[in-house]
Amino acid sequence: MAAGTVQIKTVLIDLSGTLHVEDTALPGAVQALKRLRDSKIPIKFVTNTTKESRRCLYERLIRLGFELQQEEIWSSLWAAQDLLRSRNLRPMLLVDDAALEDFSGLTECGENEQNAVVIGLAPDKFNYLDLNKAFRLLLTGAPLIAIHYGRYYKRSDGLALGPGPFVKGLEYASDCSSEIVGKPSRAFFESALGGIDPAHAVMIGDDVRDDIGGAQALGMRGFLVQTGKYRPGDESRISPAPAAVCPNFADAVDLILKEHANPGGC
Numbered sequence: 614m615a616a617g618t619v620q621i622k623t624v625l626i627d628l629s630g631t632l633h634v635e636d637t638a639l640p641g642a643v644q645a646l647k648r649l650r651d652s653k654i655p656i657k658f659v660t661n662t663t664k665e666s667r668r669c670l671y672e673r674l675i676r677l678g679f680e681l682q683q684e685e686i687w688s689s690l691w692a693a694q695d696l697l698r699s700r701n702l703r704p705m706l707l708v709d710d711a712a713l714e715d716f717s718g719l720t721e722c723g724e725n726e727q728n729a730v731v732i733g734l735a736p737d738k739f740n741y742l743d744l745n746k747a748f749r750l751l752l753t754g755a756p757l758i759a760i761h762y763g764r765y766y767k768r769s770d771g772l773a774l775g776p777g778p779f780v781k782g783l784e785y786a787s788d789c790s791s792e793i794v795g796k797p798s799r800a801f802f803e804s805a806l807g808g809i810d811p812a813h814a815v816m817i818g819d820d821v822r823d824d825i826g827g828a829q830a831l832g833m834r835g836f837l838v839q840t841g842k843y844r845p846g847d848e849s850r851i852s853p854a855p856a857a858v859c860p861n862f863a864d865a866v867d868l869i870l871k872e873h874a875n876p877g878g879c
């Protein structure tokens with residue numbers, strides 16, 4: 614290896630908008646993941662997906678043809694339940710019903726025993742009644758735990774509101790600040806890296822702030838893909854800019870493989 618070059622020791626990969634959009638794999642993504650696996654570079658999947666449990670997510674990806682292990686998925690939902698257990702909190706959960714199995718053992722308490730609000734993407738629960746219950750709980754001093762702060766995400770019918778606007782609304786009403794457990798939080802990326810020096814890691818994702826900005830703040834390189842929620846001009850929304858901008862996941866993988874095969878770049 615040439616002096617001053619950095620060997621890639623791990624690749625973190627976003628899921629929604631990078632590998633797939635809902636039940637459709639993005640073109641070339643299944644094959645590109647296979648090529649990356651053949652290189653033996655360790656991989657982890659880091660996702661802010663909050664609408665389904667880790668098991669549901671894993672089963673969906675397998676159905677779409679991706680090769681992965683359930684344990685390779687680093688989900689913000691999983692990080693949230695970990696945080697709740699470590700702090701012995703009894704949450705009011707504003708999360709989708711499909712995500713509840715990740716919180717087993719944490720949902721049995723009665724409403725008057727709840728002492729934390731957890732909020733993810735839960736379109737069916739973003740109504741006045743439930744949001745007002747959360748607001749009242751926050752007024753008692755309960756912490757507001759945001760699984761993530763995403764402004765919007767990509768659905769097959771177009772862009773759609775994420776949990777961020779609802780988190781912001783609760784913060785505004787109750788004059789509190791949320792604690793974010795998913796991307797772009799530093800702790801989330803650090804736990805996914807598991808001790809690997811961030812300088813030796815690459816993050817591939819379609820969210821310029823949460824994927825790329827978050828990873829680069831920790832010292833990783835971020836490769837932004839122009840699929841999923843990407844909108845023209847996103848690359849100029851963060852500083853420093855993404856280390857690379859690629860049309861899609863397959864191109865990002867090819868860039869990594871080229872660098873891996875020729876680490877000196879010459």
Ligand SMILES: [Mg+2]
Nearest residue numbers: 627629630819
């Ligand atoms: Mg994404």
